[in-house]
Amino acid sequence: MPARLKVGILNDMADLSALDDDVPVPGDITGWIEREVAAVQSAGRLNAEVEFIHAYALGLPTGTAEAVEQAYRQLAESGVSLIVGPAIGDNALVATPLAEQLRVPTINWAGAERARGRWMFHHQVGSHEDESIVMARHIARLGCTQLAVVHDLSPIGTRHLKFLELEAKALGMEIVAEAGISPLADDAEAVISTLLPSRPGAVVYLGLGLSAPAVARALGKAGWDGPRIMNTAGLRGYHGTFAEACDGWFYIDMHSDANLTLREVMERLRASPRQALSVARGHDIGRLIAEALARSSDFTREGVRLGLEQVKWLPAAEGHEGTLLGFGVHDRGALHGRYLVVRQWLSGETREVA
Structure with missing residues (x-):
């Protein structure tokens, strides 16, 4: 029987009172993770069933830090081996000490470089620094x-x-x-x-x-x-x-028109130019998680943390061409290289600035 593991998805941008089963939840990246996990499963590199557990919180600035903490603890208590989120820098700072205290490998996708630790990994969607x-x-x-x-x-x-x-x-x-x-x-x-x-x-x-x-x-x-x-x-x-x-x-x-990895993914998905950012971000986060699980010797929290540290030198869809994805023993920042791109809004369209 194949192994089974749980991955928690912490959405810190959702108002619990406004959730509707018929409307997609803003900020949900589960589909991107499922796509990349399926790819490593099909390749025979991950012989495990993956169950996604969701927790929702209306975090800062419109909500509260307490809501984020409650959602994080809910996922930890459900037995997940990995948590993905939060996505807002202020909320990632709230979750970081919890990750360290509860020893749950976590990947936030926010801009807070300080939201890193032994158990907190950081996929930079921007950077305050x-x-x-x-x-x-x-x-x-x-x-x-x-x-x-x-x-x-x-x-x-x-x-x-x-x-x-x-x-x-x-x-x-x-x-x-x-x-x-x-x-x-x-x-x-x-x-x-x-x-x-x-x-x-x-x-x-x-x-x-x-x-x-x-x-x-x-x-x-x-x-x-x-x-x-x-x-x-x-x-x-x-x-x-x-x-x-x-x-x-x-x-x-976070995306460049000249990034070859992004171009390939966009063509494969037949995505429109307007979707470039979400495609780049979703692909990269999903790939980090899938590769970490594929490289984990076991699916305990410690095993997944070590699996994350073994993800290295993957071509990123985000950033300028040549940007790389990966972590290391003391490296908790996923994106390496020129991952930030100057663009400009003109007549409702985004244009890259040379």
Whole structure:
């Protein structure tokens, strides 16, 4: 009889009271994991049945840290050998000490580099540290030396700001104005009015993105049309009216049009260009998990943790061509190389910036 193991999926973006069996849950990546697991099973590399267990929580910033902790403990108590999630940086920071305490191998797919440990692995969907460096260097290439910064009043926003300050100083740039904003703000006119008198050459937004449209509207109302850039908050442009509200903004993305691995997967799935980000991210997370299970000597939590450490040098669909996936004995960051890509929203479409 083949072995059987459970994999937990922690969705920290779902409101339990609003779940509907007939509507896909936002942020669910189970299908991508199932696809890659099936591939290693078909190849005879994984002789085990995999059962997926789901837990839902409305985490930060609209929900609570307690909801995330409760969902994590629910999965741990169900006997899973691996947990996938959370996806929001603030919630990944909540889950990290739990992973270490309960000794459950976990892969978060968020931007929090601090959400790593012996048991917590990190698939970077952006980075609070790396993104600010890429943004500063892009602004420098545009010839701007004076920046105004709006940042969420949250661990995400303040962490981004710290690394932007360090890189700006290294590049000879100056932050001439800086202001915090609520992560849930829908009006930023007062904040923007405090920044523009400093006559910045560029405006930077740092945060989760819920307040970014308000910042964009306030800049437009003020008649300011200089260079504008945001972190991976700009990924929200793939849904709803965000791209329209933030038209013209540069932002940090996770996929490149020139990535050959992504092209191959897109062609195989007959995916549309609009699906490139979700395909790249889903493929890479799914492959990490499938390869870890295939390389595990047993399906205890310790065995799966060691299996994760043995995943190395896989070509990534995310990032620029040449980006690699893998972990190591003391390496908990999955993506290696130029995994961050500068793109721009123009007329509702995303365009890669050379």
